[in-house]
Amino acid sequence: MYQASKPVRNPEYTRFIKRLPCVNCLRTWNVDPCHTGSHGMGQKACDLKTIPLCRSCHIEFDSDPRGFAERNKLDIPALIERFNRAYFKTGKAA
Numbered sequence: 519m520y521q522a523s524k525p526v527r528n529p530e531y532t533r534f535i536k537r538l539p540c541v542n543c544l545r546t547w548n549v550d551p552c553h554t555g556s557h558g559m560g561q562k563a564c565d566l567k568t569i570p571l572c573r574s575c576h577i578e579f580d581s582d583p584r585g586f587a588e589r590n591k592l593d594i595p596a597l598i599e600r601f602n603r604a605y606f607k608t609g610k611a612a
Contacts, residue, residue, distance in 0.1 A: 525555075525564040532565050534605050540572040541597055542590050548573045554583065554594050569597050 535551040552571040555563030571579055579586045587594050 525562065526566050528565045531605055532568060535568050535570050535601060538570040538601070540575050541569050541592060542575040542586075543572060545572040545575075550576050552576045552579055554598065566602060567598050569594065569601065 532551040536549055538549065539546045540549055549570045549572050551565070551568035552575075553563040553565070553568050555567035575586075583594075586592070
């Protein structure tokens, strides 16, 4: 019946995201790709739906994703689209 699709894993894309500054505080060190899509027990969302967040912002995001985005006026879907467009425009993905 219903079968969930496996999330896309793209280590090169996550390295690209990791090189960017935190979208919240603009910190450039200890930045991690933060998975923003829906995810279940022990499974992360698709790598193509990550945004760069420093570790402290990442922890805050994980505790309340919607509230974090609203408090910091972050349009997560627009950010994801922007990062995907920049990554695929460079010809890195094939």
